[in-house]
Amino acid sequence: MRSSLGGKVRYGKPIVAALSAALVISLFVRGLDRTSPGPLSATHAAVDGLSDASSCSRCHSETSDSLAAACQECHEEIAEQLTTHNGLHGKIEHASECESCHSEHHGSDFVLTSETSFTRAGVADRNAFDHAIATTWTLTGAHTRLDCETCHENATKQVLAQDEKRFVGLTQTCTQCHEDRHEGRFGADCQSCHGQEKPFATAPGFEHPDRFPLTNGHSGHACAKCHETTPEPNTIATPQNSAMPLVRACAECHQNAHADGGTAMRIADTSDCSRCHDTAHFTGATFDVAAHARIGVRLEGAHENLACASCHGEGTAATGGSTLASTLGSTARRDMQSCSTCHIDPHATGNGVMAIADAGDCKRCHETSTFHGATYDAKAHAAIGVDLLGKHATAACTKCHDAAHGIADSSSPRNLSECATCHATPHGDAFAAASATSGGTSCKPCHESIDDGWRLPVRMTAANHGLTGFDLKGKHVAVACDRCHEGLGHTIVTADFAHRFPGREQKDCTACHEDPHAGEFARGPKPRACVECHDEDHFQPVDFGIEDHASTAMPLDGAHAAVSCNSCHQRDGKKLAFRGLDTACASCHEDVHRGQFQASKAGVTTCTKCHSTSGTFDDVRFDHQRDTRFPLDGSHQKVACAACHKPEGFPPFVRYKPLPVDCAGCHTPNGKKYVPGGRQR
Template sequence: MASSRLPLLALLAAALAAPAPAARADVFSPGPLSRAHEKLEGLQQCTKCHVVKGQLSAARCLECHQELAGRVKQGRGLHGRLPAADREACNRCHLEHQGRDFALVDWGGPKERFDHARTGYRLEGKHAAARCDGCHAPARIADPGVKQLLAREPGRRTFLGAPQACASCHFDEHRGQLSQDCQKCHGLQGWKPASLFAHDRTGYPLEGKHRPVACAKCHKVEREPARDPGALTRPASPEAFTRYRPVAHGGCQDCHKDPHQARFGQDCQRCHAPALAWTEVRATAKERAFHQKTRYPLQGAHETVACQACHGPFAGQPARFRGLAFQACRDCHLDAHVGQLTGGSRAGACERCHTVQGWQPARFDLEDHTTSRYALQGAHRTVACSLCHVHDPRLADRVPAEARARLAREKRPARVSPALFSLGPSQRCEQCHADPHAGQFPERMARESCAACHEQQSFLPARFDHQKDSRFPLTGKHGKAACASCHAPGAAGAVRYKPLETACAACHRDPHAGQLAVNGRDDCARCHDTRDWKQTSFQHAPPFTTFLLQGKHARAKCEACHAPVAVGGGAPVRRYRGLPRTCEGCHADFHQGAFRGFTP
């Protein structure tokens, strides 16, 4: 028995001493690696993860997983925040050698219940119910290093590199009006209401009656299609958004309609305050009562003017209460028309057009215009003032430097009316109106201007006689033709009146297709006149033709000889030229050639 075992033991020892084939070496592996690590399969590669004669090395893991090495070193993220003992034992959460399809990550339960606070980013409010793959999607990765990793290994799955800024995942409902720091106004419990927003921190704190005003009263909804950059959330309204910036708020008139129509100026807070109701006016009557006993009682808009505006003190000047000029408006006020109205019957008297109740509206009507150099007549009486007296911002440059300096000392604005009243000496139509004829009538315009054909009552109908005022009197059917049938818009858009050809062929198609042209020109008037096209003066005799109609020919119908022929691409045309003149050219030979060559 013993002798029989010796060869067997020797054989086994020899087998163990001999090098094992690679195919047999896997028998000693604890089990197959996961699919993510299958390229490390084989005993020859064990030391890439395991230290010789040691256990699994966390340092070896980080040599491959460089995306984690930096975070661990900086103490960031899930791995960087782990206790030191757990960081040295990767296999506590990532168990290997369990087969190709074994999950490498042990979440400690369902993935959806993972404690996200361990990463350093706690999921609160609406974030707590968010799906993992909604935020951890390859398209949302912001970290450059993680992006490079995925570029090298497209099949890699990672939860690293997700952004934390609101705008990285959420559509900007404000369309770029406000900053990207959403958490200044919004909390994680929900987008609405903006629980952290405070209007007092803006450039326009809400006071008094402004506080209960609904936001939508000032912040209007505007229409603009949303340009979605691929946000996780969709816009609340793809076609509309609320305007938050810029919103005009420099003066009360930016939001409120002035019920006084500017009669009391633009400074509403002289009488009104946000803390008071609109009908509650500041107590100014007592302050003004004394002035009513002076030589200049305050009336109209003057009642609300601050005392300092007239009496000072001003820069370098003490307050003055005696010896102030007040006989004329210009003693205090700048000439808002900067010298445009210094001449004429209304010169220098502001009160002829304005009252102390307010600068506008001006007291100047149609009858007042008759005293000017240009009395309004006809349709001009219905034209809005601003269409002739246009706004010219250059008028503000005419304010004298001395007047500007005085106003600056008194802290008063240099208000100038932008309306242009100095329209020049000319009263010709073209000074205000564009030439609708684009310069087709230079001689008439130079001689009589537009009034040669048009009246002030209305531009149409024009006072134009085609029989006398043109070189082409309208006769016959031409007298009934619509103007537009001959005078069509030209290349410049203006209706073309001259030069126009007067030959028939310029307007009418030649129904004879050039058969009757003389020297290359159609002379329609040889046979036709403007009364009726079909009634012609043509006769089958000289000078019209040398082929006289005699005998039976005189009773033949025209179309019997002049049959229609097809002309390329057009309607059939009757043939008049090139017709045969011999009998056999039109008639069949009843004698069947029996008299051919017969000479009577």
């Protein structure tokens, strides 16, 4: 276009400027009407000033895309973590990008602190959060077993009310969660004594004050041993609120074995125990023979060299480490003229040895220098009720009362009616059961004139035989003695008795009888005794039924229960075979499938997969869908079995496997025009 002056009219730049201005104005007008990207979460929607249409600028700055400043304006604790680089947010890289973990405008049901939030913060499992990552409060001991909600009650709360805290805002002082049993008397550092690793009551970190050091015997005791528990459960009273003073006399905790009124050693409770004792051990008191004589008990003869504990014991917890309270107590003084005050009287009344009372004059036979070497004759022996008859009358005392046998004390007197108390039996263990079953007189039932000599003729009856532990029952009653015991009627030397009268078990049949099973039932992890099938009256028939067979590798059920024993257990040479038999079906039954399902071939199918012992062989439990690699679907379900499984061979058998499973194996719609693979023949 040209002007009247012949030049070009330039409209381009003004038009572009006008259009740009119009576009900016239209976008601004549209921005005034712009809708929110979505509803706020219920937590933020409940905050005053965030839910109306003009509240966007509270969080969204016109000059910055970051929401961090706006978030920190409300979440002051998080802002402090970011500034000090403490806490979870203070340790997370890019923690100021709040929206990456706590997204908004997804509706009121949206959870601001979700599993996704923890995952993006590097915590894969919030329930396994490691406090040591972001806090100075390390969870150990019982604290590791607590749920988050135990301390952070809003941990899983979906919607927090305004000013409610989820994880922040807690202190790490023990009293925020636990009651101070000491009411502040020991300060606020509970962990210095109790820690977290061990039970609270043990206070493993506590150190006892120096004014009463716990050394030697005082160490290692439970606190409650001195500091009794208060009426309130699981608490221990401190010395300040107990009646016990801080520094105590020994008798305040320990029983005074020498208390006022005691007739042995009159030492008051307030006396200095350390004159004789120390804290290392109470029993090592420095108390010599001269001091002992001053209390009226003179140590003479062998008594001079005895340790104190020989008379006064090692002590028990109940007596504070000493038995002096019981041996030298305040209620009864020891009669030091009576030996039985300290010594067990081996001749006490009622022990069956010597009828001499505890108060008897021991010095008639013994002296204080030694107990041995007593003067005691045969007449005195008869006076105690034990006559020395026959060969016993000429036996030396030491034959019965030597270092090996000794003299029975009152707690375990000798059984003088039992020969084996003194004499070794020539029968070994053959008659071991007799003593228990015959009232302790195992020898006398057979050897009546025992005092005159045990080699005199003996008497053996069926009843006496039962005393040996081997009862004669059934056909054993009629068996002559010399069938089992060779050489009867002749003099038998002592060394030969064990051979002639061996100790045999009632169930050890093979000791006399030949084992027709050649040890078959004696071997293996579960050996069986003969009496489990046979008894003394007859060897056959055996007592082994269906229930007994159930304990073997081949339980008899179904049709097998009616089969005779000889059908399976047949003679192998001269021996009937019972163990180690093949339990496979084919070991007894003909394989009508001609080895199609043999275990040596691929695709093993056992007989029990289709057949059972219940019913007949033709009652199969075969499932084509489950048990084959060719499920019957569609029209195949209507096809008769014989259409695919046809007889072959001679004698004929039905072919079940292997068979082709591809279509061409049965169908040839193209007259075998094509070969597998799609190529034309």
